[in-house]
Amino acid sequence: MALLWVPLVLWLQFLMGRGLLRRLHVRLPQPQAIALAVLAGLPLSSLVALFLDLVGIHITLLSVLCGFAGAAAALNGPWHGARGDARATASSAARLRACEWPFVAFFVGIAAISVWRAFYLPVTFRDALLGLDLVAKYAAAQGTLHSTVFTDPWLHGHLSNQPFRAPFPVLMQVVFRLAGLPFGQLWLSALFLAFLVFCYSRFRERVHPLIAGLVMTLLLASREMYAHTFMVSNDYATAVFFGAAVVFFLDYDRRPQSGSLLLSALFMGFACWTRSDTMLFVPPGAVLAALSAKGADRAGLRAPWSAGAVFLAIPAAFVLLWHGLYLGRVLHQSPEGLGGIGPISALALPGDFYRTAWLFGQTSVYGYLPLVFFALALVNLVFLRDRGPRALWFWLAFLYLGLTLMLFVAPVTTLENTLKRGYFKFLPIMALYLVESRALQTASERIRRWESAPGPAWPRWMWNRQ
């Protein structure tokens, strides 16, 4: 039955996302609009599933489908003039060019086997098995998140913090298990494919498709992150939502409009909905949003403080909904074994900074993207005297300082696990920097000029021998 229900679930999730984007009057090229609708629809659907549980409706396939259909209808209704925006986005479909086919064929090959493995493999990561999928498995069987996992006395004292981290992957696992997949997980493929399409489409908007293909290949070729596209955990989805948030933040920083800010805040909220400690990066982001709003001409959110407040409030609402309302008032639970703040020694800080910087050089984990990023940033800064988009530098700095700080103060944070996977968040931002860099934009411009220049592509003797 999964063959029937999974496509229906995915379709309803897409409709929810599309409806939300219409409400926000988002206008994007069609591939990006479709991909973004999927990226937004998945977490929206998890909100619907949590709402069902909150109001006491059993989470079953029927209730979930009805809830999704209701939410999709509400978001896509003909009111509020949503139709006009749909036409505007549908008009700008992009055709692939010949030079992209080698890359596209490569991406398809890489993505296809990832989808198969997401479908085929059981949940594997220890953290997922003992956390999100443990909760999901019993929630799917018992119809509520408030399952025996939290009430059986023999698990009391052994739950640790894993089952409490954040609800998005849990709820997705519940929904896809209910749809007939024995191990859930296929939602990860939807997320992966949508992110792939979104990034590639975005990159080729900024640089020549040949360069976009190269950058996308560097982003994909992170061995560790790729493994997380078919083995469920919190980290891949967090990186995807975080990356999308930074993309729209960059748009907002360039041209402060409330739509970009709302999208950025919403995706940052989804990132917190997937991994609560992402909230650590929101307050500095809110300050940056306020600074970006300064001097805005046509911003819907003119006052800097209101831009900052929006960027802070939306992610905070997601965290409060889970930790304050659901865990506190419904489950009456609090995460065990967080460990709080450990013994702090200022002497350890330089060592921690070194260890976290050392991670970037692990090509067997992240591929070559971080190294290419540093090399190209050096070229841009030293030779081209170009800093690139300031928002990206700020986000990279927030991430680096925040993650190092976590390693420094929180005993449960480890370099081998927490940080290694937390670093996934860097990769989309680094790729985004590459396509925004002057070096690659100049190279793109030269390729385009060469393409449109009159005369033969190469000396005639190479082509015509007669």
Next chain:
Amino acid sequence: MGGPSTDAARRSLLLTAVSALFLAALSLLPANRAWLADVADYYARLPREWRAMDVTERLRARHHRNLAVLEYIGASLRPGDVFLLPPPEYVRRHFDPVYWNWCEPKYFYYMLGRWPTVTPDDPGADRATCTVTIDDRGRPVFQRLVGPADVERLRAAFRE
């Protein structure tokens, strides 16, 4: 020979060749080569996986000895049993340094269902009715327990 459209086609062809070359060059870098070897291995496994769609088989193939031990324990449990989980250090030392997760309460609960379990340090450990020890050849042996003295004996054995 050839007008502007032919030149455009040649340029397009040249760019396509450059794309393919770049892709090939990236695949030759050591870390990428290792990653692509993983991907090739995934494809190589595909026909075998396609033929083995049974859910239990897929679980066994992924969780190996963790699941094998739990299946052995599950076959021996009786209603009303309270299972004493051996400590992870003991299992890692005597059974397997990799496949030791089966003795974690949550793992046990995930794989076997809602069987009451206790760990040696739990206040209610004396209620345990059965456990598993590892024999000299590294094999798990299911044991029935008869009272707190037996539990205490095993606690000592687990510390060895």
